[in-house]
Amino acid sequence: MPTTPTPRSYASGTSDVPLLGDTIGENLDRAVRAFPDRDALVDRATARRWT
Numbered sequence: 896m897p898t899t900p901t902p903r904s905y906a907s908g909t910s911d912v913p914l915l916g917d918t919i920g921e922n923l924d925r926a927v928r929a930f931p932d933r934d935a936l937v938d939r940a941t942a943r944r945w946t
Contacts, residue, residue, distance in 0.1 A: 907914050915922065927935050936945040 903916075903918070917925070923935065932946075934944045934946055937943075
C-alpha cells in the first residue's frame with residue numbers, strides 16, 4: 896500500500912540565506928557522497944564511528 900509522504904516543516908528566522916530544504920538524512924547522504932573516506936557520524940559517548 897503506498898504511503899503519503901510526511902510534510903516537511905520549514906521555518907526560518909531573519910536571514911538572507913535560505914534554508915537548504917533537505918531532511919537530515921538527505922543532508923547526511925550528500926556529505927557521505929562528497930567525503931566517502933571520512934567519518935560520517937561519531938558518537939563520542941560510546942566511541943562509535945560510522946563511515
